[in-house]
Amino acid sequence: MAKVKTAMMKAAMSGLYHTGAHRLLAPYTQGVGVIFTLHHVRPAPAAPKEFAPNRILEVTPEFLSSVLDQVADAGLDVISLDDAVTRLESGDEKRFVCFTFDDGYRDNRQYAYPIFKQRGLPFTLYVPTDYPDGHGDLWWQALEEIVSRAQDEIVLCRQGETWRLPAATDAEKNRAFEEVYWWLRGLDDVVQREVVRKLADGYGIDLSAECRDEVMGWDEIRTMAADPLVTIGAHTKHHYAIAKLPEAKAMEEMVGSADRIAEELGTRPVHFAFPYGDPGSAGPRDFKLAEEAGFKTAVTTRKGMLFADHRQHLTALPRVSLNGDYQSLTYTALYLSGAPFALWNGFQHVNAA
Incomplete structure (x- = not known):
């Protein structure tokens, strides 16, 4: 199903691009800027696998460099989130792009950071503080490994009943x-x-070790934070979906992550990213909580461009994902026009409900 949706989306976006409609819409849809979100940046595998559901979270260094070239050719400035706030609040209409990275993966330092450093361009790194402490659960990554190792089926307990999903072929694994x-x-x-840990134990997967292998420790983050080009933002303690938490627990996750970063780095973060970031993970209550927690901005994964109206909604900012399944400058040209998101959002500038 996911592959079918991706194919349909690519076809629709290609049609939008080749008709030139995005260029006609751009004056009305491009807004003043866009915040891109990324996770992994690393070389493509020598032998791509048919079953790789988390591939959407990976882009190559070459693609990232080409996007930066495209942004420069389009005349947009790459700026920090602090400067983005200043522009929004001042009414500056010079268009800009912000780049943000979620979760603090070690490949961000190895592959992405040198690209930005060479060009003298800023970016933001959002850290869920349990991860550099070595206690995080990259549960979506563990789930991929579990399904990959399954020979015939995945067996789970769901609502007290045994749930069996075929997982012998790549197609079955993708569905499972x-x-x-x-x-x-x-x-x-x-x-x-708890469910994922129990499954992982059955397949000999150590989630804590996996986290330590994939995510930077505090010393590595501290080295990056020493560079003025790098902004460190908060991303909760446990990478929990804030909207699913009681208010007191939600505030504890947000404030606690900022406290931990301040303890390690000596500077309290003023920018926050909601884990997952979709409407089911961050809503109006949570945007208000982020403001009460003292954050200057909070970003979601609601698709959209930044408009002047967002100066009144700085803790509900949209972002656009640089998705591993869409590594083409055709798609990023569409993103910079804002046309796909205007169609998606019914041409409303702010989606904070």
Whole structure:
């Protein structure tokens, strides 16, 4: 199903691009800027796998460099989130792009940072503080490994009943991953992690070791934070979906992550990213909580461009994902026009409800 949706989306976007409609719409849809979100930046595997559901979270260094070239050719400035706020609040209409990276993966330092450093361009790194402490759960990555190792089927307990999903072929594995992933996303986050840990134990997967391998430790983050080009933002403590938490727990996740970063780096972050960031993970209550927690901005993954109206909604900012399945400058040209998101959002500038 996910592959079918991706194919349909690519066809629709290609049609939009080749008709030139995005260029006609751009004066009305491009806004004043865009915030791009990324996760992994690393070389493509020598032998791509048919079953790789988390591939959407990866782009290559070459693609990232080409996007930066495209942004420069389009005449947009790459600026920090602090400067983005200044521009929004002052009414500056010079268009800009911000680049943000979620979760603090080690490949960000190895592959992405040198690209930005060479060009003298800023970016923001959002850190869920349990991860550099070595206690994080990259549960979506563990789930991919679990399904990959399954020989015939995945067996789960769901609502007290045994749930069996075929997982012998790549097609079955893709279907099984998608079904289990979205079921897990609907669970209480503590229960979700318990389910994945139990499954991981059965397949000999050490989630804590996996986190330590993939994510930077505090010393590495501290080295990056010493560069004025790098802004460190908060991303909760446990990477929980804020909207699913009681208010006091939600505030604890946000404030606690900022406290931990301040303790390690000596500077308290003023920028925050909601884990997952979709409407089911961050809503109006949570945008207000982020402001009360003292954050200057908070970003979501609601698709959209930045408009002047966003100066009144700085803790509900949209972002556009540089998705591993869409590594083409055709798609990023569409993104910079804002046309796909205007169509998606019914041409409303702010989606903060």
